[in-house]
Amino acid sequence: MTIHIGINNLRRHAESTNAAVREAVDRVLGSGWYILGRENDALEEEFASFCGANHCVGVANGTDAIELGLRALSVERGSRVVTVANAGYYTLTALSAIGAVPVFADVDETSRLMSIDHLGEIIAQGGIDAVVITHLFGLLHDMDAILRITEPAGVPVFEDCAQAHGASRTGRRAGSFGAAASFSFYPTKNLGALGDAGAVVTQSDDTARKVRQLRQYGWKSKYEVESPHARNSRLDEIQAAILRSKLPSLNDWNTRRREIATRYSTEIHHPRVSCPPVYGEEYVAHLYVIACDDRQSLRAHLSAMGIGTDVHYPIPDYRQLPLVGSFADFALPVTEKLAHRILTLPCYPELQDEEISHIIDSINRW
Structure with a gap:
């Protein structure tokens, strides 16, 4: 299938x-x-x-x-x-x-x-x-x-x-x-x-x-x-x-999002993947974003496993074309580092438990 x-x-x-x-x-x-x-x-x-x-x-x-x-x-x-x-x-x-x-x-x-x-x-x-x-x-x-x-x-x-x-x-x-x-x-x-x-x-x-x-x-x-x-x-x-x-229904949806995020943060065990901490009610898991040292390789692996990903966000604002002239010599070290390492995983209330397990297992086997 x-x-x-x-x-x-x-x-x-x-x-x-x-x-x-x-x-x-x-x-x-x-x-x-x-x-x-x-x-x-x-x-x-x-x-x-x-x-x-x-x-x-x-x-x-x-x-x-x-x-x-x-x-x-x-x-x-x-x-x-x-x-x-x-x-x-x-x-x-x-x-x-x-x-x-x-x-x-x-x-x-x-x-x-x-x-x-x-x-x-x-x-x-x-x-x-x-x-x-x-x-x-x-x-x-x-x-x-x-x-x-x-x-x-x-x-x-x-x-x-x-x-x-x-x-x-x-x-x-x-x-x-x-x-x-x-x-x-x-x-x-x-x-x-x-x-x-x-x-x-x-x-x-x-x-x-x-x-x-x-x-x-x-x-x-x-x-x-x-x-x-x-x-x-x-x-x-x-x-x-x-x-x-x-x-x-918003509170229930947020609770489900946190449950998914908690599973990711506690069950993903890969030496090259960094997960967010487990948060409480201060986090509603709109996006679940990991970091890894070879984003393109991991994205390709997950795509081959039938898992969609995205990058939120790949380009620091000051490197976008309208601002390049004003910030030509400007850089923020942590912002730059994250822009090259972050990757967003599926995280929405309707995600099924077996799909979450498949995502976790696919990352751990990368």
Whole structure:
């Protein structure tokens, strides 16, 4: 029998959520209201409550959520924003749209998250207007440690939670720590729509008000424009309803993802493969990423065994073409090292136990 295990399997996910999603779509079709209606209002209330935040503002996608959230925090052209370079250029897309200047911090080799020590050095040098903390691969950063650095300097922290829906530390969930936070609901996310969708979460009434204006032409009231740099970035009612139908299952899905990750971390035994530690609720296993000294050989071996893999992410942001001229002589040692060694394994709730065993056995026999 031919084995094929994809890096993800949205068909299985669709089958498992079919009834709830169809009911949600039918509810919207019957309402006759398709943009910024009751479903959007309800999702915003429910997801804000889930995150432990005062406000959630639905937008068209996760990248818009980063941009509009940063704009609401007064990040503007020329603002200097600390970020990592190992997270797929999404924050850089937003910073480029704003005209803000990236200041790259290296990452910790084990967690792959922003180095707290390097962030401290950058903040101490001064001249920083904001920090974007990306909870990469589903691992919630130590936000208390981050805020101990940024708060005395008066630097706002923006959380990129696109891969960390539901991750928690000390009873607080991703998105509830910073001045604001972005979420993506792209179909492959831990909580995914059936198309693009995103949200900004914040504790601040004023920040939420600004994002609501920025997502809809800058309107103060209908046809009265108050905010510059706005756009049409509205979350439609169908996607909102679909997300509402899935939200009650998110904790269970995250638990299953952690179970899979724990099996990998405890059962993969290969001298040339490094696995992440076993984490608790601070990790929702959006991606399970190993490191090895010969990635191409391992990928080829796993492909021959019917196992799909990917690389998240192969090129540091400062080596991407739009930034090469500005960062020609720049390099971050840990970021560079990881870019050549990391490899993503399948990790999603619908992955079957025997498939997990096959993946583990195939790596151990490499």
